[in-house]
Amino acid sequence: MKDHSKGPVPVIGAGLAGSEAALQIADAGFAVRLFEMRPGLPTPAHQTGNCAELVCSNSLGSKLPDRAAGILQAEMRALGCLMLDDAEACSVPAGQALAVDRDRFGERVTARLEAHPLIELVRDEVKTVPTDDVAIIASGPLTSEALANDISRLAGIQHLSFFDAIAPVVTAESLNRDIIFAASRWGKGEADYLNIPLEKDHYLAFVDAVLTSEKHELKEFEVADPRAKQFFERCLPIEILAARGRETLRFGPMRPVGLDDPRSGRWPYAVIQLRQENTLGTLYNMVGFQTNLRYPEQERIFRLLPGMENAEFTRLGSMHRNTFVNAPQLLTSTLEWRQREGLFLAGQITGMEGYLGNIASGLVAGRNAVERLRGTTPRPLPTTTLLGALCHHVAHSPSSNFQPMKAEMGLLPPLYPPVHKSQRKAAYAARSADEMAAFLHNGGPATVAPPSS
Numbered sequence: 001m002k003d004h005s006k007g008p009v010p011v012i013g014a015g016l017a018g019s020e021a022a023l024q025i026a027d028a029g030f031a032v033r034l035f036e037m038r039p040g041l042p043t044p045a046h047q048t049g050n051c052a053e054l055v056c057s058n059s060l061g062s063k064l065p066d067r068a069a070g071i072l073q074a075e076m077r078a079l080g081c082l083m084l085d086d087a088e089a090c091s092v093p094a095g096q097a098l099a100v101d102r103d104r105f106g107e108r109v110t111a112r113l114e115a116h117p118l119i120e121l122v123r124d125e126v127k128t129v130p131t132d133d134v135a136i137i138a139s140g141p142l143t144s145e146a147l148a149n150d151i152s153r154l155a156g157i158q159h160l161s162f163f164d165a166i167a168p169v170v171t172a173e174s175l176n177r178d179i180i181f182a183a184s185r186w187g188k189g190e191a192d193y194l195n196i197p198l199e200k201d202h203y204l205a206f207v208d209a210v211l212t213s214e215k216h217e218l219k220e221f222e223v224a225d226p227r228a229k230q231f232f233e234r235c236l237p238i239e240i241l242a243a244r245g246r247e248t249l250r251f252g253p254m255r256p257v258g259l260d261d262p263r264s265g266r267w268p269y270a271v272i273q274l275r276q277e278n279t280l281g282t283l284y285n286m287v288g289f290q291t292n293l294r295y296p297e298q299e300r301i302f303r304l305l306p307g308m309e310n311a312e313f314t315r316l317g318s319m320h321r322n323t324f325v326n327a328p329q330l331l332t333s334t335l336e337w338r339q340r341e342g343l344f345l346a347g348q349i350t351g352m353e354g355y356l357g358n359i360a361s362g363l364v365a366g367r368n369a370v371e372r373l374r375g376t377t378p379r380p381l382p383t384t385t386l387l388g389a390l391c392h393h394v395a396h397s398p399s400s401n402f403q404p405m406k407a408e409m410g411l412l413p414p415l416y417p418p419v420h421k422s423q424r425k426a427a428y429a430a431r432s433a434d435e436m437a438a439f440l441h442n443g444g445p446a447t448v449a450p451p452s453s
């Protein structure tokens with residue numbers, strides 16, 4: 001067994017993930033040194049020196065027990081999340097959503113961390129990956145440059161991204177397969193892609209819809225980032241391509257060559273390809289469709305596409321400043337670095353999205369760090385829980401272009417035996433509660449896993 005008596009566990013970043021991770025470790029009886037570079041070294045998005053500052057919206061998502069955020073909250077409670085209590089104590093009226101007064105929330109978490117006898121809050125930047133036996137990096141989407149450079153040294157430069165280029169993701173079951181066909185270009189290899197065929201009128205109407213849709217403007221600090229120009233040239237959003245000429249998309253992400261539509265026996269005028277997003281094959285992403293169109297506009301215009309009339313989106317497109325690692329190559333589903341036992345990542349840097357999911361990732365990393373400190377091996381959460389499915393996704397996503405993901409029902413394995421759509425959300429919630437209870441009490445999943453599809 002390793003000797004962990006040497007000193008406090010370093011946790012880098014007192015944001016949403018790092019604060020929860022530090023509290024978990026300290027509450028288990030181990031000393032923590034929690035590093036936060038603000039306010040001395042600010043980020044372009046944070047406004048205060050508070051720990052756990054929410055940088056934009058103040059909502060942690062729905063409280064309804066059969067919504068993704070509601071299920072995640074129930075799982076976090078079962079696992080002993082500490083910051084959910086703070087969120088509830090600082091909540092403001094927001095209908096069915098858990099929204100907080102961001103200043104009170106940040107002040108409350110900061111006070112809790114400062115008051116904890118086993119936590120030392122150090123207001124300083126950490127520039128290198130710690131070499132301690134157990135450590136957590138939770139430095140977030142705006143990780144300081146020095147630390148990012150050191151992480152890329154450890155990970156390999158190609159495994160650290162500074163911007164995301166998120167293409168929309170749809171559920172497989174919401175696609176009309178009478179129109180959308182499976183094929184690979186030129187018939188090479190397996191028919192791994194699903195293809196949305198468009199004839200000329202449809203294509204031109206789609207381009208017009210893209211050009212006239214409302215777009216999100218990038219934040220000033222994102223535009224000014226010296227890496228932004230190079231990134232956006234490599235990964236152009238569809239609205240920029242469309243603005244370059246009405247045929248440009250057809251020679252880019254909507255290229256139809258080599259794709260025979262089985263209904264017509266020829267190539268369509270344009271094609272949008274969908275690539276499998278998760279190992280279960282329940283989700284597909286729209287290849288090359290990164291975009292900053294406003295969310296409601298994306299849903300509206302993508303549902304105009306043939307076979308996408310009833311598309312259910314589990315993620316919509318975006319492009320933002322975001323430091324994250326290529327988790328499928330680097331992390332296990334316990335959020336531990338594959339090549340270095342005891343080094344955990346938490347928060348947005350793992351490729352997880354959303355305030356709630358990021359607090360939850362700190363909870364997972366903190367609990368698993370405690371396992372290592374005790375000399376035991378961390379166990380992955382069951383993939384039938386939303387948090388387990390999210391951790392599994394970041395560690396095992398088959399996508400060659402891994403992009404951040406938030407906790408969504410679409411990540412969950414199908415119910416076995418199948419349940420009618422109207423009952424499905426409640427059934428997912430019930431299964432998650434059962435499996436989490438079994439995980440906590442018996443050390444294993446409660447039910448037999450569904451057959452793999």
Ligand SMILES: Cc1cc2nc3c(=O)[nH]c(=O)nc-3n(C[C@H](O)[C@H](O)[C@H](O)COP(=O)(O)OP(=O)(O)OC[C@H]3O[C@@H](n4cnc5c(N)ncnc54)[C@H](O)[C@@H]3O)c2cc1C
Nearest residue numbers: 013015016017037056057125126139140144347348354355
């Ligand atoms: C502009 C912007 C808007 C966003 N809006 C939303 C939104 O509306 N809803 C949503 O769900 N998510 C939003 N996000 C994503 C959001 O950042 C995450 O959901 C969440 O804050 C991530 O938690 P985290 O703990 O990983 O990172 P953070 O909460 O950012 O915490 C990381 C902490 O690490 C510190 N740090 C960085 N480098 C170092 C270092 N080297 N040494 C010491 N400390 C360091 C930072 O100062 C920061 O406090 C937004 C992100 C950005 C950038």
